Amino acid sequence: MALTVLRGGHIVDPATGQDAIGDVWFEDGRIVERPEGRSADEEIDVSGHIVMAGAIDIHSHIAGGNVNTARLLLPELHRAIRARLADTPLSTAKWSSYETGRLYAQMGFTTVVEPAMAPHHALQTHLEFNDAPIIDKGALTVLGNDDFLLGMLRDGETDGAINDYVAQTVENTRSLGLKCINPGGVEAFKENMRAFGLDDVVPFYGLTSRQIFQALQKATQAVGIAHPLHLHMNNLGLAGNIDTALATIDAAQGLPLHLAHVQFYAYGKEGKNGFSSAGALFAEKINANNNVSVDVGQVMFSDTVTISSDVLKQFNSLPGAIPKKGAIFDGDANGGGIVPYVYKISNYYNAIQWAAGLELFLLIENPEQVFFTTDHPNGGPFTTYPELFALLMSADLRAQYLSRLPADVLEHTTLPSISREYTLYEIAQMSRSGAAKLFGFEDRGRLGAGAVADIAVYKPGRDVAGMFRRASYVFKDGNLVVRDGQVSHYTRGKTLHIRPRYDRQITKRLDSYYDDLYGLPRSIFDVPDAALPHKDAFAEVPCRI
Amino acid sequence: MGTATLDGKAIALDDAYRHAAKILTGAAFPLIAGLGADVAGARAAILLAERLKGAFDHLASRETLADIDVKRSFGMFTTTANEARIRSDCVVLVGPGLTQAWPGMLERLALDEPPRRGAQAQHPRKVIWLEPEGDEASAVPGAKVITASVQELSGVLAAWRARFGGRPVALDAEKVSLIDGLVETLRSARFGVFVWSASSLDPLAIEMLQGLVTELNATTRFTGVHIGARSGASGVTQAAGWMTGFPPRTGFGRGYPEHDPWRFEASRLVDSGEADAALWISAFDGETPAWSRADIPLITLAPAQAAPSRGLFIEVGRPGVTHDAVLMSQETGGMTLRRASAPTDAPSVALAIGAIMAEVSEGAWR
Known part of the structure; x- marks a missing residue:
């Protein structure tokens, strides 16, 4: 591939500490040092533009059976309205995997992590990944409500056996690490518990949520998975659940822990509605615990749908569904609940949620400790990221929003008092360098020599959201895929996965477990290469050990 | 190698693919129906329907819908x-x-x-x-x-x-x-x-x-x-879902998917004359179309035993029997790869449609 140079752009690359005018060279899909004695085959003048590495979304529900159920449940949410351009089949089919790849690419995103892949439904997630063009994908495997793990913990098995199970499951489902969703709570819901806190006990297993997530947290570290355990805590969405969040952080044993969509846990019980933002308190706790990273799950005012493997929570949300319908799937372990919802700026509760999320962003000091998700589509679709960036970068814009919220909201959030504005450098820390570190990606999220040539070039202007919505140029593996905010053709991204080491004895034990309990060969749940349309679907990412 | 016939007479496979492409690209509103296929076959069929600006339906859509x-x-x-x-x-x-x-x-x-x-x-x-x-x-x-x-x-x-x-x-x-x-x-x-x-x-x-x-x-x-309904309905529905956002009975006449269970019902499209060519896929058991008109240009992809005497026929293998196939598994409720139980070299639906697609350039419909 041609030696290319992007000439004279403002390079914003926290991984290499650059924040200055410079050139970026790449060849054969990788960033290179400026080669001595060679001139570029292609030179692109990007003066007046911002040059960043391709962005990484660490938590976005883009694929899998639950997402597909949401598509089928809500045809009215995604009517297509325009025909596609040449060479981009299905790119305007709204909410299709194809459109997802296109829209992410247009925003300069080149890697996206689907955070909830059920082990028994992994193949469908991978099939959907295959049909999301351009971007690289990865998934987190969900454990923590599965009988095999809970049985091991109940029976007091050794850490070694649990580590082997965890590593085998991650390898077999071809993911980037572990997610744990309302640990034990979903199993408890099958036994008709309707609420489940950190120290509630799972019926018939005698285990608490605390014990389950701590065990998985330890196993994640022991087998060398770079990404810390990705935890969806108990009591999502409930007034006063800040207590759960603070107690969970205290229970983290000082070990790495990633807390997902924390905005949904930043609620106090103040005020006449008994619902207030606890974002400031939460942020303070994060600042004092550098073993904890979070993504926000920002609420953006929009028509959306909540998709979650926290079946207990989703069942409890059904009465508030807009429109009034939903799907509840009691899966082999977690399953899923799909409940449509509309976040309105005029709604007190929604406005508190919106404010709490922004408080978390703005009060957590280290941009590499907080990640900018909307928990797509749960707080709003990923297409609202550009507006979210704009809100983080402008106190004026936030003030405009604040003036439209119900007045009593302002009494129950500290947001009006916060003047911080994110710099582009901090945006890049959050969406590039920090995100890469969080997953142990050594060759992406950065523009240093040797990195994958995933590059986003933006034209700054007064419309910050517009700048992030339509990148001027996006290169994926060195290929120009976006020009002036439009995808010109598809490339095929990879699915990233890890292969932690473990003692293979566990596979025999698992085989007989499946045979005995389900009367099925465990291989029925495999993700073999032959099941995917293309041979080169995967790329391995090294483990920490 | 599979076989192909035109009005019951053997023709070369390459000619059959070329002829199929000609029929489909020559139509104003082609229909891809039956869709009795594995996930790879459904995927290929839906991409073809999109490129042709036609519509697709599955033979068991009544049940699925x-x-x-x-x-x-x-x-x-x-x-x-x-x-x-x-x-x-x-x-x-x-x-x-x-x-x-x-x-x-x-x-x-x-x-x-x-x-x-x-x-x-x-x-x-x-x-x-x-x-x-x-x-x-x-x-x-x-x-x-x-x-x-x-x-x-x-x-x-x-x-x-x-x-x-x-x-x-x-x-x-x-x-x-x-x-x-x-x-x-x-x-x-x-x-x-x-x-x-x-x-x-x-x-x-x-x-x-x-x-x-x-x-x-x-x-x-x-x-x-x-x-789930017969002929791979559940797997086809899932693939249609992530590819277009909608289940079968979806059309691309405007260049983007529109789902309408009445408008894009296969038999209605054929019998009313709205569809002017059809690709009928029934790889599991060779089930035949339910429409009544016999004058529509018809291409059939089915196992050898189901070769019709009329129209263009291209033999395909049976998913999970003659070739490996991803199918929705009733016993798990998830996708799984079924290994071929009696492998033959008959092409899969995906392979056959791939060969037709290769003859349909982007320029043909734009």
């Missing part, structure tokens, strides 16, 4: 066959022919064994079978059998639902007492499961069933297992 219509207008509780097998203490089978729609059902759900997990582990399961066909229910000793005609099923479920809610029903005292007993069984279940197949239920019965499940969940846990 009965379930989806309930889901998207009311909502739905579902579980896996595995959970039903290991946890359910009460199973209600609804409608005739479930064992035909899913021949492995009784073995998989292990209804004659007690559940292994949960509150009722090791206690015998309660099984209620509403309108079994013939002696279907005899395989489950102790099953409580209730007979009703298929037309009455939604009414029967409505009566259960009414009595569950403590409302009066216009039935004689004996029947009311029978229903009250049944409802008490449901109410006292800890993890109950309804099993149904849309091949014998209409949307009203399915909605009534789901309504009852919803109401039961106010105090206990209840859910459902639905049996």
Whole structure:
């Protein structure tokens, strides 16, 4: 591939500490040092533009059976309205995997992590990944409500056996690490518990949520998975659940822990509605615990749908569904609940949620400790990221929003008092360098020599959201895929996965477990290469050990 | 190598692909129907329909859409066959022919064994079978059998639902007492499961069933297992979902997908003349189209035994039999790769459509 140079752009690359005018060279899909004695085959003048590495979304529900159920449940949410351009089949089919790849690419995103892949439904997630063009994908495997793990913990098995199970499951489902969703709570819901806190006990297993997530947290570290355990805590969405969040952080044993969509846990019980933002308190706790990273799950005012493997929570949300319908799937372990919802700026509760999320962003000091998700589509679709960036970068814009919220909201959030504005450098820390570190990606999220040539070039202007919505140029593996905010053709991204080491004895034990309990060969749940349309679907990412 | 025929006479495979492309690109509104295929075949077919600005439908869409219509207008509780097998203490089978729609059902759900997990582990399961066909229910000793005609099923479920809610029903005292007993069984279940197949239920019965499940969940846990329709319908529906956002009966006439269960129904499109060429895919068993017009240019992809005497025929293998195939598995509720049980070199649907697609350039339709 041609030696290319992007000439004279403002390079914003926290991984290499650059924040200055410079050139970026790449060849054969990788960033290179400026080669001595060679001139570029292609030179692109990007003066007046911002040059960043391709962005990484660490938590976005883009694929899998639950997402597909949401598509089928809500045809009215995604009517297509325009025909596609040449060479981009299905790119305007709204909410299709194809459109997802296109829209992410247009925003300069080149890697996206689907955070909830059920082990028994992994193949469908991978099939959907295959049909999301351009971007690289990865998934987190969900454990923590599965009988095999809970049985091991109940029976007091050794850490070694649990580590082997965890590593085998991650390898077999071809993911980037572990997610744990309302640990034990979903199993408890099958036994008709309707609420489940950190120290509630799972019926018939005698285990608490605390014990389950701590065990998985330890196993994640022991087998060398770079990404810390990705935890969806108990009591999502409930007034006063800040207590759960603070107690969970205290229970983290000082070990790495990633807390997902924390905005949904930043609620106090103040005020006449008994619902207030606890974002400031939460942020303070994060600042004092550098073993904890979070993504926000920002609420953006929009028509959306909540998709979650926290079946207990989703069942409890059904009465508030807009429109009034939903799907509840009691899966082999977690399953899923799909409940449509509309976040309105005029709604007190929604406005508190919106404010709490922004408080978390703005009060957590280290941009590499907080990640900018909307928990797509749960707080709003990923297409609202550009507006979210704009809100983080402008106190004026936030003030405009604040003036439209119900007045009593302002009494129950500290947001009006916060003047911080994110710099582009901090945006890049959050969406590039920090995100890469969080997953142990050594060759992406950065523009240093040797990195994958995933590059986003933006034209700054007064419309910050517009700048992030339509990148001027996006290169994926060195290929120009976006020009002036439009995808010109598809490339095929990879699915990233890890292969932690473990003692293979566990596979025999698992085989007989499946045979005995389900009367099925465990291989029925495999993700073999032959099941995917293309041979080169995967790329391995090294483990920490 | 597979075979191909044109009006019953053998032609070279390459010529067949070229001819198929010519028929489809020459049509104003081509239809891709049947869609009895594995996931790879469905994927190829949908991409072809999109490129041609045609429409696609599946031969069992009536059944699939009965379930989806309930889901998207009311909502739905579902579980896996595995959970039903290991946890359910009460199973209600609804409608005739479930064992035909899913021949492995009784073995998989292990209804004659007690559940292994949960509150009722090791206690015998309660099984209620509403309108079994013939002696279907005899395989489950102790099953409580209730007979009703298929037309009455939604009414029967409505009566259960009414009595569950403590409302009066216009039935004689004996029947009311029978229903009250049944409802008490449901109410006292800890993890109950309804099993149904849309091949014998209409949307009203399915909605009534789901309504009852919803109401039961106010105090206990209840859910459902639905049996997918024939010819790979569930897998095709999933692929259509992530590719277009919609299930089959979706058209691309405007260059983007539009879903309309009436407008893009295959037989209506052909019989009304709106579709002026059809690609019929039926790789599992060679089922033939249900439309009545015989004058539409027709390309058939089916196993060798199903070669029609009219139109263009291209032989394809059987998914999971003659070639490896990804299919939705009824026993797990998820996608799985079925290895070929009797491999041959007959092309898969994906391969055949790929060859046709190669003849259809982007420029042909733009």
